[in-house]
Amino acid sequence: MTALTRLESRPAHEHPIGGAGCIKQIYQQLLLSDDAQQRHVLAQRFLQTQLQRAADLPDELPQDLSALQDFVEQHSLAVARQYADYLQQRKEGGPRQFFSNKAHALFFLQAVAPTKLVDGAWLYGLLRHWRDPRFEGLICTYLEELGEGNPAQNHVVIYRKLLAEHGLQDCAAIPDERYLQGAVQLALGESGDECLPEVIGYNLGYEQLPLHLLISAYELSELGIDPYYFTLHVTIDNASTGHAQKAVQSVLQLLPLEGDREAFLRRVALGYRLNDLGQGSRAIIESFDLYAEVLDMLERKRPFGQHMHSDYCRFEGKTVNQWLSTPEQLPGFLAALENKGWIKRHQDPQASRFWQLIDGDGAAMFGVFSPYEKQLLHDWIAGDWVPERSTATPRGSANGAVETSVPVNDPDIQSLNSALAGVGAHEQMQVLIPWLSAHRHSHPAGLFATRRFIELKSRLR
Incomplete structure (x- = not known):
């Protein structure tokens, strides 16, 4: 099992490193602070902790440098075989393996946003070496993450557009631990001089093509969600000419000629293992509970709605405001809506009076729920109901809607x-x-x- 495969399957609870909001706060300071010295000190302190944790993980890189290219190629071939097996299962009528419904897919897109929105950040600190040809592969990788200045190819621009399209910009719902990998990337980007071997190792691990990227792209397209961000990485992370190949070359080119090569390679291997910290994509996907997400969403909205309803309508003797007065009553409120017939589970949501209140231009509660929040409610109401014909339109990968003009007066x-x-x-x-x-x-x-x-x-x- 490779490091990236283990990362995909790791359980959801992993080594908390501070109190509530600790990792998110570090992430935001590393990303947003204008104080370069403060960022640098914070990055060093944070990385020291994470490297200590990574040291306890298995070392899977080959000890023989001559085997490194083959190691990466074998990983790529294994992923290709696994993906071929997946496609065959789907061709034979097998169900989606990742996303049970569209809400599940949107949950995943939001959950990994802290990492995707700093894509490539671990290489930022190497830009000052632009004149040194040994850094060419790493700098080229970073510039391609930035789309070489073209917004239609800039990975962060693409992902922001994807989040905005589905109403996923609210980061309040993202648990603290899901900021860990993004914080690691930002910290490495601030520590290019002190942690060059670790940056090289992290890059080597991150730029290998993972199976989840291929399956995610396939199933997102099925659900009518633009997969371009993911298909783009499938092409540029290849082990033949892409980022994975450049990652191998960078290890060889930046290895000291007369210095302590063994110590350098130990640090490269430690940086590689940083990829294994935090929640992996598969763990995040497997953690999805639709009913729990619906309740969490309603609880986030409850403080804003508990005084906004009239007393005209009552369910089981309580007004809506009374039902919304405490979070403990939310499950009972949903059950009361079902008992009253306002929610008809496992049927077309259009048959539910509650859905009619929130969906459509003339709906009484139009605009109260974001597109993602509506998708949660839609898929929970629908349950095991299957429409006769899917209304989702598979999206292409051209991503042509990204704005490419530059504001003249910016x-x-x-x-x-x-x-x-x-x-x-x-x-x-x-x-x-x-x-x-x-x-x-x-x-x-x-x-x-x-x-x-x-x-x-x-x-x-």
């Missing part, structure tokens, strides 16, 4: 242009690099800076 672009004016090419690179950070690169000025960085890098070789 104040950040104007400010950046002013900073670049009259400055030599080498000095411009130093001005541009901060705009390629995880927090900035997906914004218009960051996209502009990425294109300019690539242009100057090519010219100054």
